[in-house]
Amino acid sequence: MKKRFAALLLASVVAVSSMAGCSLGQSNSSSAQASQKKTSSVKTKVVVWTQNRHDSKYMNQVVSDFNKSNSDVQIEYDIQTEDYNNLISMAAASKQMPDVMSEVDRDHTTQFANSKIIQPLDSFIQSDAEFQKVNEPSKHVYEGLNAVNEKIYWVPCGKRSGSRIIYNKEIFSKLNLQPAKTLDELVKDCKEITKAGNKKYYGIVIPGASGPFERWIEHSAEMSGVTPYDYKNGKYDFSGYKPFLKAVRQMFSDGSVFPGSASLKIDPSRVQFAEGKVAMEGNASQEATVFTEQFPAKMEWGVAQLPTLDGTIKGAESCSPNNGWMMSASTKDAQKAWKVISYFGSEKILKGYLEGGYTMPMSSYMEKAIDKSKTGRMADFSGAEYESVYPVAPSVTPEGQTYEDALWNACLPNGPDIDKTISQLNTNYNKALNEAISMGKVKRVVVSNYDPLHPDEGKVQYLDK
Amino acid sequence: MSKNVVRKTARPEPSFAQRVKQGWSGGSIPMWFMLLPTIFFIVVISIYPFVWIFHYVFYDYNGFTAYFIGWKNFTRAFSDSIYWYSVLHTFEYAVMKLLFVLPLSLVTAVILQKKRFGSSVFQVIYFLPTVISSAVYSLIWYFIFASYNGVLNGYLETLGWISQPVDWLGSMKTAMTSVVIVAVWGAFGNYMILLISGLAGIPEDVYESAKIDGANGVQTFFHITLPMLGPVLKVVILLAITTAFKDYQSILVLTNGGPNNRTHVMFSYIYQIVFGSSASTGNLQIGYGAVLSIYSAVIVAIVTIPYLRASKKMDEV
Numbered sequence: 122m123k124k125r126f127a128a129l130l131l132a133s134v135v136a137v138s139s140m141a142g143c144s145l146g147q148s149n150s151s152s153a154q155a156s157q158k159k160t161s162s163v164k165t166k167v168v169v170w171t172q173n174r175h176d177s178k179y180m181n182q183v184v185s186d187f188n189k190s191n192s193d194v195q196i197e198y199d200i201q202t203e204d205y206n207n208l209i210s211m212a213a214a215s216k217q218m219p220d221v222m223s224e225v226d227r228d229h230t231t232q233f234a235n236s237k238i239i240q241p242l243d244s245f246i247q248s249d250a251e252f253q254k255v256n257e258p259s260k261h262v263y264e265g266l267n268a269v270n271e272k273i274y275w276v277p278c279g280k281r282s283g284s285r286i287i288y289n290k291e292i293f294s295k296l297n298l299q300p301a302k303t304l305d306e307l308v309k310d311c312k313e314i315t316k317a318g319n320k321k322y323y324g325i326v327i328p329g330a331s332g333p334f335e336r337w338i339e340h341s342a343e344m345s346g347v348t349p350y351d352y353k354n355g356k357y358d359f360s361g362y363k364p365f366l367k368a369v370r371q372m373f374s375d376g377s378v379f380p381g382s383a384s385l386k387i388d389p390s391r392v393q394f395a396e397g398k399v400a401m402e403g404n405a406s407q408e409a410t411v412f413t414e415q416f417p418a419k420m421e422w423g424v425a426q427l428p429t430l431d432g433t434i435k436g437a438e439s440c441s442p443n444n445g446w447m448m449s450a451s452t453k454d455a456q457k458a459w460k461v462i463s464y465f466g467s468e469k470i471l472k473g474y475l476e477g478g479y480t481m482p483m484s485s486y487m488e489k490a491i492d493k494s495k496t497g498r499m500a501d502f503s504g505a506e507y508e509s510v511y512p513v514a515p516s517v518t519p520e521g522q523t524y525e526d527a528l529w530n531a532c533l534p535n536g537p538d539i540d541k542t543i544s545q546l547n548t549n550y551n552k553a554l555n556e557a558i559s560m561g562k563v564k565r566v567v568v569s570n571y572d573p574l575h576p577d578e579g580k581v582q583y584l585d586k
Numbered sequence: 587m588s589k590n591v592v593r594k595t596a597r598p599e600p601s602f603a604q605r606v607k608q609g610w611s612g613g614s615i616p617m618w619f620m621l622l623p624t625i626f627f628i629v630v631i632s633i634y635p636f637v638w639i640f641h642y643v644f645y646d647y648n649g650f651t652a653y654f655i656g657w658k659n660f661t662r663a664f665s666d667s668i669y670w671y672s673v674l675h676t677f678e679y680a681v682m683k684l685l686f687v688l689p690l691s692l693v694t695a696v697i698l699q700k701k702r703f704g705s706s707v708f709q710v711i712y713f714l715p716t717v718i719s720s721a722v723y724s725l726i727w728y729f730i731f732a733s734y735n736g737v738l739n740g741y742l743e744t745l746g747w748i749s750q751p752v753d754w755l756g757s758m759k760t761a762m763t764s765v766v767i768v769a770v771w772g773a774f775g776n777y778m779i780l781l782i783s784g785l786a787g788i789p790e791d792v793y794e795s796a797k798i799d800g801a802n803g804v805q806t807f808f809h810i811t812l813p814m815l816g817p818v819l820k821v822v823i824l825l826a827i828t829t830a831f832k833d834y835q836s837i838l839v840l841t842n843g844g845p846n847n848r849t850h851v852m853f854s855y856i857y858q859i860v861f862g863s864s865a866s867t868g869n870l871q872i873g874y875g876a877v878l879s880i881y882s883a884v885i886v887a888i889v890t891i892p893y894l895r896a897s898k899k900m901d902e903v
Contacts, residue, residue, distance in 0.1 A: 207861070210649050228869060236650040329756060330842055381733025383756030383845045389732075398734070518646070518869040520662060522847075530846040535758050537846065560646070560653050 164195040168219040172205035176479040213238040220452040224275045224445035234269035240450040241272035245459040257484040265513030277442030279480030282406035282502040284340040290421040292400040300425030302432040311377035324377035326399040331387035334529040337403025346435035350514035355567040357550035369532040406502035424501035436573035437509035515563035519549040639876035647873040659877040676851040680830035682766045691774040695781035712775035724839035758848045784818025852882040
């Protein structure tokens, strides 16, 4: 009897403790909240989530200064770098949304807006003249990117540049080479560098396990006038990618790509460049801080424009608007939440942010306001007149692989046939597009006066068929 | 008349308090109390999500908006070549893993079961991968397999076995072998410990009798050890089969299903469909992923149920 009683007691303890485990964090946090309430009883707490870790030192200081100087708002700033989009979705489902969130990608902006878990900022922007002056929001409305149904959900206060070729100046100078202007020259240079390197250094590194196609191949195609979406005819067309895939496959066949690139993640590939084991890496402006702070390069490095198909620029290179803030639809005090967004987008805060090299200026006002000599190597990536923001092509879920994965696989030495891959992608994407339109999920995007050099200047039409 | 008989023979209904007392003394109430935490977690973590996925099999669902599409998810799966290749890869991976992991764990269990100098140390070393997260040790193996300055290539080149570095994870010829090596390394210590506990349960006098009858080591192993290990071996094989068919975490870390989908197994592919890949985090296809999960569960069941039936003989020791 005693044994049975002991067993029952033990089982009850296990059961209760397992349930209690679920709520332990909650009780701790609620006690913490209670103590916080005592210290800041008059302040309204505004919870801010960001997925940016690279700027944490600067932003923590910004938040700390705000909290010290502000009498009615207390910012709680949380960095959430893991699975950020899903985290917001789950927070919305469990009614634990933060008040303010750093921007998400185009698909999620649209999803969040359509699901009404974030709210339009238009009315707040209109009543904030200073914010308008500094960030010029009316000039940066990109339907499907930061705006849905012509309502603004986040204002880009910065941008990431398009990709460049980042090259080892010492190797280039030793071999008397200049950065390649054409794709063929790039293939030839990589071969020559690898031969001269004699297994000590190689032509180029491509991080096969970390979005290899988007790093620079897609951007090189853009500058050659090739995009996945045919804006004039409103359909997907991957035919133009063939020479790019052939060129990369040739580099693999020549052995000019750093060994193991097919399975390399981004940071190990950056380390190889920083150590001088490869002569070239293709990537965007974030590399300015990577090669000065994260993995300081052990040699002199330069930044050059990406090569194009025939050496001339026939299309704009896409840059990525960023450093924007969204507001939760369920925030209890929208005015206070806007106060935080407005503060993050103020001239004083942005000046420090941009001069710290955390991103590049988006507005012409901030472009003029910052001291470019303080932006460090970020300056090497700025000022490209051939950059632009493309209209957002309709988002579809095709059968099979995404075009980024499929086109990269076709670059691999034993990869699938290039023509078949392109033909399959054209079929799958257009089938998915037609289905999505008929279901009312998306609209066909057509820009009848589309100019590849100025894709943001055309008249965008959204068709139901 | 018959009513009177019933009245005479029928016992009075036990009261609630009496029934509780009976349940308590009979052991059924403590049993349910002890099962309660497990039942709770099985319902919340396994049964509820499994029922939940059936809700979306007829929808194109991205986590927010669900569009009814009828049977399209079911028919689409039949023409999805990546999925069916991933099924083939799953079988390839599972067969290769089982082929090595079971004999290896059995041999090491037999060797290390006897108390010899250092046997406990080796037991701990071989068991360690079981308590380390597969994501962590896969990352270590990622660097061991590195093409340039990788540890494995370094040893092989020093031994003169290879002249060129091998791209273990990036080549379609070697990627699957590489992930299987990691899987075998990560799993055999766990099965070894289970088999050692099974070996410990075989009475010593059986071995002594065999020795008196003149049986040698090999005869003892095949006629005494293996048959008497039957019930434990049955569980170990079942665990090994189901785990081999469900493995995907280390594959995601090592190759992410690449190169060119060569190491995609069923569940790594489903994971990417449901949770997105590095290239596509926005286009989640939860409905289609749910259908593939059901198909995959059926495939795993088709493999394990015949095994369970066939393995009943192993209990007859």
